[in-house]
Amino acid sequence: MDFSIRAANVEDCKDIARMIMELAEYEKVTEHVKVTQRDLEQDGFSKNPFFQGIIAEVPEQHKSSEGHVKIGYALYFYAYSSWSGRASYMEDLYVMPEFRGKGIGKALMSKVAQLSLAAGCKQLNFTVLNWNKSSLDFYISQGCFDVTEKMGYHCMRCEEEALQNLAQP
């Protein structure tokens, strides 16, 4: 199937917001999604964006059953490793179910890797749920390694009340 991979622009935010919800449904966490289309427009397309986006698009004749031509996305941002310098973190990678198995996910991820390397990044990092076997297998087959398994790092988070309390002087 013919598809194209390109950098996202502000007009893509409506479809990115749609696909974020689809991904949240897959990860069984829709009630956690608070980001809106407007947030994406402001946070991703201002002078100092918080993230970068990549879109996968198909021609009109291959549009989805609901009429969408933007059928996948990757969202990433630049991080910093105090050991190796600039790094990239891929927050989301998603392809609509009816377009899977055609190399689109791989193409999106490769584009993130290419752009990250061009920006001087030494690592591309992301997280995966340990029960998501098909995703884990896919990533391992592409040559990455599980930092949590190998080095023992645990991901920690403070939010809401805990974050408020922490910010008290």
Place this chain on the structure above:
Amino acid sequence: MLELAVFEKMPDQVKISHEELESSGFCENPLFGCLVAEVPEEHKSKEGFTVVGYGLYFYTYSTWRGRALHLEDLYVMPEFRGRGIGKSMLSKVAEVAKKMQCARLQLSVLNWNTPSRDFYAAKGAQDLTAAEGWHLIRFDGQSLDNLANDAPKD
């Protein structure tokens, strides 16, 4: 940073120089923010240092909650621990997160580092790896080059 890497038993992993820190952190679009903890001259360390701790962070993004902050390093020299310096720096970073309207403060901790895990748990941090099964995955070196080479040509 080297002291922290030695503590984490990975001193050979440190590849960047202080020149790189200068150019990455103090340019027009800095890649990170950093706090330092300083003591007066009369309380300097055995080796004569007055900068005795640091916290290095950068902004991230959650497609669920929006802006977030990642605390990459938090370190206090051993002889200055137990005085609330780490807690102060962590609070200061949380204050920065709040000012920038970040919904989350995230970090990673080694599973054997019980004092740090206890410290963060006491401050209300959740362990997402233990609680929800999140694993950090990485491409670097050759695997990153190989992945990038497979990108569709424009």
